[in-house]
Amino acid sequence: MSYTVPFVNARAHYQRFKREIDAAILGCLTNGDLILRQQLRDFETHLAEFVGVKFAVGVNSGYHALHLSLLAAGIGPGDEVITPAHTFVATISAIVHAGAKPVLVDVMEDYTVDPDAVAAAVTARTRAIIPVHLNGRVCAMDRLETIASRHGAAIIEDAAQSLGATFQGRSAGSFGAAGCFSFYPFKILGGFGDGGAVTTNDPAIARAVRLLRYNGEDRETGEYHYHGYTALLDNVQAAVLDVKLAHLPSWIAHRRRIAELYRAELSDVPDLQLPHFPIERQADVFQNYVVRTPSRDGLREYLKANGVETLVHWPKPVWEHAALGLGRPHLMETVRICQEVVSLPMSAETTEKQVAITSACVRRFFAERHGNCSADGHKQSAEQLLTEQQFLP
Numbered sequence: 001m002s003y004t005v006p007f008v009n010a011r012a013h014y015q016r017f018k019r020e021i022d023a024a025i026l027g028c029l030t031n032g033d034l035i036l037r038q039q040l041r042d043f044e045t046h047l048a049e050f051v052g053v054k055f056a057v058g059v060n061s062g063y064h065a066l067h068l069s070l071l072a073a074g075i076g077p078g079d080e081v082i083t084p085a086h087t088f089v090a091t092i093s094a095i096v097h098a099g100a101k102p103v104l105v106d107v108m109e110d111y112t113v114d115p116d117a118v119a120a121a122v123t124a125r126t127r128a129i130i131p132v133h134l135n136g137r138v139c140a141m142d143r144l145e146t147i148a149s150r151h152g153a154a155i156i157e158d159a160a161q162s163l164g165a166t167f168q169g170r171s172a173g174s175f176g177a178a179g180c181f182s183f184y185p186f187k188i189l190g191g192f193g194d195g196g197a198v199t200t201n202d203p204a205i206a207r208a209v210r211l212l213r214y215n216g217e218d219r220e221t222g223e224y225h226y227h228g229y230t231a232l233l234d235n236v237q238a239a240v241l242d243v244k245l246a247h248l249p250s251w252i253a254h255r256r257r258i259a260e261l262y263r264a265e266l267s268d269v270p271d272l273q274l275p276h277f278p279i280e281r282q283a284d285v286f287q288n289y290v291v292r293t294p295s296r297d298g299l300r301e302y303l304k305a306n307g308v309e310t311l312v313h314w315p316k317p318v319w320e321h322a323a324l325g326l327g328r329p330h331l332m333e334t335v336r337i338c339q340e341v342v343s344l345p346m347s348a349e350t351t352e353k354q355v356a357i358t359s360a361c362v363r364r365f366f367a368e369r370h371g372n373c374s375a376d377g378h379k380q381s382a383e384q385l386l387t388e389q390q391f392l393p
């Protein structure tokens, strides 16, 4: 179905930056720059600068960033890796494919991993912790660094959703042995297909990932050092991502503005929890604007019927997918989150008008539920706003 307020708008995004993007793609194609060329090196240099680390290595997905980082850090069979259950399945699959055992723990109300749960899960076999900086928010890295260093565990950050987010002024992807990013098209920095990168200050990790992503081969000497993978970041994707990276600070500023607008519109709605949290050591980038309510399914249906697209990350705990063989951990916050969260439209193209339409629908849904239409107060109705049809920036 076509939505009046789409969750994201890939066509509008391309149209806004078409001239620069087309020039970058045509430059690659015209010169035959397809694999491991200067555009990839340039993007890696700029990404490393942006994150504040020495090295960035482009790979073909966030999944491979995680998998190759684990291998590069020497994680393998017999090792345990602690990570939150409330994450995209790729975080956990990367651990499994490295031959290690995922140890799933719970998250806090801000959806980031609970350091107390991590500390309680450490055993003699713990070799790594993967904090997941979910929804554009960095985990409590001070406590996680303390736990990791006390037990000699590596930190591999899953920063797939948090490029540009900070904790106490330090960027996602700059804390651990490796930071792992995804450039999946709808990520905060998205390509035109799959893509990812590993960031690190450790030259040995950077070199290992560089070799692993290209069949284990050292391109200088032709020597194969590993049974590696075919996991390069394509040169054309890198050229596009380099163009987009220059715009990222303004997109982050835009997402923060949109989040503040949602907050202004919705903070007094009863039964609705917004993603603004009391401890402000983090500067979030709002990859997702996740709201939470026990009436989630009804709210979602209502928004859909009114032309507002939403997503749920994720509708059931990952361990309930029995084929994955993850046991049955007792993680109550994760269970509740899966029942209660819904992500509202949020992207670099989301407009004030779209926030107003979405918020009016949300308010109306709760007002009708409470049999109290005055909750809409001074707000325009969604229908009034929908007739105006001014959705693009």
Ligand SMILES: Cc1ncc(COP(=O)(O)O)c(C=O)c1O
Pocket (backbone or CB within 6 Å): 060, 061, 062, 063, 064, 087, 088, 090, 091, 132, 134, 158, 160, 161, 181, 182, 183, 184, 194, 195, 196
């Ligand atoms: C938290 C998290 N980890 C890992 C990934 C995997 O990234 P990719 O889809 O690029 O493999 C994603 C992307 O969806 C993600 O959101």
